[in-house]
Amino acid sequence: MDYLQLAGKSILVMGVANRKSVAAHVGRLLLEEGAEVIFSVRSESRREQVAKLFPDSDIVVCDVERQEEIDALAEHVKASGKPLHGIVHSIAFANYSGEPASFHETRREDFLQAVDVSCYSLMAVSNAMRDCLDRQASVVTISISTTRMAAENYGYMGPIKAALDSSLCFLAKSFSAFSEVRFNAVCPGLLKTSASAGIPGYVDSYLFAEKVIPRGRAVATEEVANSVVFLLSPRSSGINAQGLVIDAAMAINYFDRGVVRGALGS
Structure with missing residues (x-):
């Protein structure tokens, strides 16, 4: 039974870095569901990997x-003759x-480059793909669970993810x-991804998250990918x-008894 109704659908997945990345997990799930997946990556060396x-x-x-590369990607998708x-x-x-x-x-x-890559790129790609997208695409x-927590090690990416979250509303409105x-x-x-490992102090934050989460273990990348695939589906x-x-x-669960006692040393 094709519950998610993704068989034969054409999906563009942008940002695969390695087998541990969210995009890689999403790509594998989509292929298992029978979707036709186009991957886009940043460089030729990444393409080979x-x-x-x-x-x-x-x-x-x-x-x-590079806007010219976004435009070329759109032309590549359009040349397939299939709606995205x-x-x-x-x-x-x-x-x-x-x-x-x-x-x-x-x-x-640094701030402007991060805005360009992490936020504006969604707008630029969506606009370039406008004529390729199925009417109900x-x-x-991928954002973060909260942009209201001023995590020192995450730094300026918090406000940039907040801009990404806000952009969704404006894109949904303008495309409507x-x-x-x-x-x-x-x-x-x-x-636990390779990208997150590059954030200073991330391992300590990850281990703390496992203390706070009621089930005692952090979110798995596969769980995130499952949610992405659901949102891609007509369901x-x-x-x-x-x-x-x-x-x-x-x-x-920030005020979990054990976490509080540990913070107070009691």
Whole structure:
């Protein structure tokens, strides 16, 4: 039974970095569901790596900092002659090299580059793919479980993810003038991925999350991917301009008795 109704649907998955990334998990699930997946990656070297994971799939190089490459990707999709039923935007970048700085010391060039790659790229890709998208297509991006917690090590990416979350509403509204394309985000808690490992102090935060989460273990990347695939499917047709939080109830449990006692040393 094809419950998710994704068999034969064409989906663009952007941002596969390696086998552990959210985009890679999403791609595998989509292929299992019978979808036709086009992957886009940042560089030729990344394309060669991803080809080992998905040897039978179409893999295109697209650096979203270059508008001409976004346009070329759109032309590539259009040339297939098939409507695009979904886009997965799993792209983010922040320059965490060097010593971590306080938020107010964030460099202009770092902030603007992160906005461009992590937020504006969703707008640019959606606009470029406008004529390729099926009237009822679904666009899903990857955000974070909360942008209201000022995690020092995550730094300026918090406000940038907040901008990404807000952009969903405006994209959903503007696309509604000519389509029923939906824009949603999956907002996971802390994940064990290669990208997250590059965030200063992330391991400690991850281990703390496991203390706070009621079930005693952090969110798995597969759980996030499952939610992405659901939002891509027609089964989620009533969900638009929303952020689906996947944090295994961490947000309800900060005052867990054991956590409080540990913080107070009692």
